[in-house]
Amino acid sequence: MESKYRHLYKLLLDKIDKREYEPGDKLPAEGELMEAYGASRDTVRKALELLVQDGYIQKARGKAAEVLDKNKFNFPVSEIASFKEIYRFSSSKPNTIVENLEIVKGDKKLMAALQIGPEDEAFLLERVREIEGEKIIIDKDYFSRKVVENLPLRAAQDSVYEYLEKELGLKIGFAMKEITVHMAADEDYRLLDMGSYDMIVVVKSYTYLEDSTLFQFTESRHRPDKFKFVDFARRKL
Amino acid sequence: MESKYRHLYKLLLDKIDKREYEPGDKLPAEGELMEAYGASRDTVRKALELLVQDGYIQKARGKAAEVLDKNKFNFPVSEIASFKEIYRFSSSKPNTIVENLEIVKGDKKLMAALQIGPEDEAFLLERVREIEGEKIIIDKDYFSRKVVENLPLRAAQDSVYEYLEKELGLKIGFAMKEITVHMAADEDYRLLDMGSYDMIVVVKSYTYLEDSTLFQFTESRHRPDKFKFVDFARRKL
DNA sequence: AAGTGGTCTAGACCACTCT
DNA sequence: GAGTGGTCTAGACCACTTT
Numbered sequence: 001m002e003s004k005y006r007h008l009y010k011l012l013l014d015k016i017d018k019r020e021y022e023p024g025d026k027l028p029a030e031g032e033l034m035e036a037y038g039a040s041r042d043t044v045r046k047a048l049e050l051l052v053q054d055g056y057i058q059k060a061r062g063k064a065a066e067v068l069d070k071n072k073f074n075f076p077v078s079e080i081a082s083f084k085e086i087y088r089f090s091s092s093k094p095n096t097i098v099e100n101l102e103i104v105k106g107d108k109k110l111m112a113a114l115q116i117g118p119e120d121e122a123f124l125l126e127r128v129r130e131i132e133g134e135k136i137i138i139d140k141d142y143f144s145r146k147v148v149e150n151l152p153l154r155a156a157q158d159s160v161y162e163y164l165e166k167e168l169g170l171k172i173g174f175a176m177k178e179i180t181v182h183m184a185a186d187e188d189y190r191l192l193d194m195g196s197y198d199m200i201v202v203v204k205s206y207t208y209l210e211d212s213t214l215f216q217f218t219e220s221r222h223r224p225d226k227f228k229f230v231d232f233a234r235r236k237l
Numbered sequence: 238m239e240s241k242y243r244h245l246y247k248l249l250l251d252k253i254d255k256r257e258y259e260p261g262d263k264l265p266a267e268g269e270l271m272e273a274y275g276a277s278r279d280t281v282r283k284a285l286e287l288l289v290q291d292g293y294i295q296k297a298r299g300k301a302a303e304v305l306d307k308n309k310f311n312f313p314v315s316e317i318a319s320f321k322e323i324y325r326f327s328s329s330k331p332n333t334i335v336e337n338l339e340i341v342k343g344d345k346k347l348m349a350a351l352q353i354g355p356e357d358e359a360f361l362l363e364r365v366r367e368i369e370g371e372k373i374i375i376d377k378d379y380f381s382r383k384v385v386e387n388l389p390l391r392a393a394q395d396s397v398y399e400y401l402e403k404e405l406g407l408k409i410g411f412a413m414k415e416i417t418v419h420m421a422a423d424e425d426y427r428l429l430d431m432g433s434y435d436m437i438v439v440v441k442s443y444t445y446l447e448d449s450t451l452f453q454f455t456e457s458r459h460r461p462d463k464f465k466f467v468d469f470a471r472r473k474l
Numbered sequence: 475a476a477g478t479g480g481t482c483t484a485g486a487c488c489a490c491t492c493t
Numbered sequence: 494g495a496g497t498g499g500t501c502t503a504g505a506c507c508a509c510t511t512t
Contacts (some may be wrong), residue, residue, distance in 0.1 A: 003481060029497060040483045042279075045498090053290075058410060058449045062491035062497050066449055104303060172472040173295060179468075181418060181438055181461035199436050199461060203417055212303055223245045226420035231416075231468065235409040240500060265480060277502045282479085299478050299510035 005046035008037055012047060016056055016067055023069035027057060055232040094222040097135075098156050099191065103145070113206070113217040114144050121145040125156050132228070134193045138221040147215035173210035179203050179229060192223055201227040242283035245274055249284060253293055253304055260306035264294060292469040334372075335393050336428065337363040340382070350443070350454040351381050358382040362393050368463070371430045372472035375458040408447040416466060417440045429460055438464040 015021050028036065033044045048065060051057045059065045104110065105121045114122055122142045129137035141160065143151060148164065155163035164170045184200045200221050207216040247275040252258050265273065270281045285302060288294045296302045341347065342358045351359055359379045368373035378397065380388060385401065392400035401407045420438045437458050 005481080031497085043482060043485090046481090048498095055411065058445075058447070059498070060410075060447050061489065061499065062490090064497065065312070068449060072351075174292065174469065174471045176292075177468045177470065179464075179466040181414065181436070183466055197436075199418070208295075210295070210297050211300075212305060219422075227416075227418055229416040229466070231414045232411065233414065234411045242500080268478085279503090280501060284477095296479070298480065298508065298512090301478065347512090 004039060005043045006050070007045035008033070008039060008044065009050045011037075012051060013054075013056065016051075021067045022164045023067050025067045026064035027067060029064055030043065033129060034055075042073060053234075095130040096157065097128045097130060098125070098153065099128055100124065101151065101156055103143075110142055110217070114142055115214055116144055116146070123148060123151045125151065125160070127156070128191050134223075134226075136192060136223040136226045138191055140221075142217045144215045147209070147213065170215075171210040173208050175205050175207040177203060177205045181224070188221055192221075194223060197224055199224050203229075241276060243287070245270070245276060245281065246287045248274075249288060250291075250293065252267075253288075253307075258304045260304050262304045263286055263301035263375040264304060265343050266301055268474065281368075304375045314453070315388075319464060332367040333394065334365045335362070337361065338388065338390060338393055341379075347379055351379055352451050353383070354382055360385060360388045362388065362397070364393070365428050371460075371463075372462040373429060373463045375425065375428055377456045379454045381452045384446065385451060387388035410447040410449060412442050414443075417441075418461070425458055429458075431460060434461055436461050440466075 005071050012021075012027070020029060027033075030041055030048070033039070033047075034041055037044070046231065048059065051060055051065075055062050055068060056070055057065045057067055097189075102124050103121050104124045106118050108114075110122060111120075113116060116122065122144050125139075125141040125143070127137050127139045127141075129139065131137075145169065148168065151160075152163075155167075156237075161172075165172065182200055182202055184194060184198050188200050190195060201224050203218075203220040203222065205216070205218040205220070206214060207218070208214050246339050249258075249264070264270075264285075267278055267285070270276070270284075271278055274281070285294065285296065288302075289296055292305060293307055294302045294304055339361050340358050342362045345357055347353075347359060348355060348357075353359065362376075362378040362380070364376045364378075365372050366376065368374075384407065385405065388397075389400075392404075393425050398409075402409065415451060417439050418436055419439055421431060421435050425431060425437050438461050440455075440457040440459065442453070442455040442457070443451060444455070445451050
């Protein structure tokens, strides 16, 4: 059962996507939405708040909410998204090569990153992403076995997140990402089509469940010319 | 006059910062906060929602809100922040060198970026940021003169955002940022201490006012080894 | 069973913008 | 002055976790 305000949010989002409300247009007033949708003001406001947070509309006192031109902003905005989601808009189909899938334990850096003990095991999944015939990303995922007991190869080849959420029923809560740039390492030259580039963009992610258990650490290494990160931010008050 | 829920938010934030609530601790229940602070449930929940969005606490159904270890996450998280805000935690005082401050018009790339006409003017402000004796960032800011009529040098040397918000009374609404990596250009070698690096991290920002007027475009060029971007994201439902 | 947060409602007052 | 969003309140019912 989906909440009423989330449903209204999706209705409005759909109208914005379909250009029934165009960028620059004013959204109906809260009172009109209440009547049209048969909801209380609080419910309408919750739906609008979601649109604000996602950068679809802008609100200001005394004025009607205005639809923003989200397309000018190039997806994806900042959110937890898997590789498949990120490249859903690219023209050609990206290809994933599983290089390695094994159980590891005892590595000091890993233990620190995943906050596990020396006897705790973790899955290590290494994949190379190929786009338009070029190998440009290495993804090294570590999953704590305390949470992910088993990780079948078919899930690794497809979407790991779909497996975790749909099959294991894990509820992902939040993630921290860190972007830095380094000199390329041996593995980058070995696994990627580096061309004449000698640096690599490193995105480290720490992913937590809804109960704030850390269960995944990912190191994603991107060839610099193909890397792009887009972020939408609101001014804090 | 500050809103009640924002005030409560700051009170709770302060207690978290001062470790009165430590990471892993449970926050008081909504009912307790209502009584302790003399507020309605809705007001308490708005304050808690702000803490959730900022990544200070995690909530889940049926359980009390838990305080997260924000310090593990290294500031800054994703937000619109000026150079001074970003480096407020660094050990040594960063130094800013104003290289150029002029009025420009007619440049095609600029007109497109700021969405202004061929006769509209803009301020161009170029600054170099020096940290621990090394020049590592170039900031090129463009401000539409339709919004920023005058930009005194003292504001450029100090904090431009403070001038815009406090002296001009501008209300900044939101911003889009894009991070990419490129080969270093002549100006990078000329203005920065590039050492042996030959690439540069480019952060482009488009900043909008609360009424969704685009008024600033910034190109920030960082030496790759000193660049770091941290982002906190919640899973979308 | 008790305690917790999630959702929804109805009404009130205020600050601001528009015309 | 009319219309808009921003804040605050009080009460209700539900879903989930904990004991």
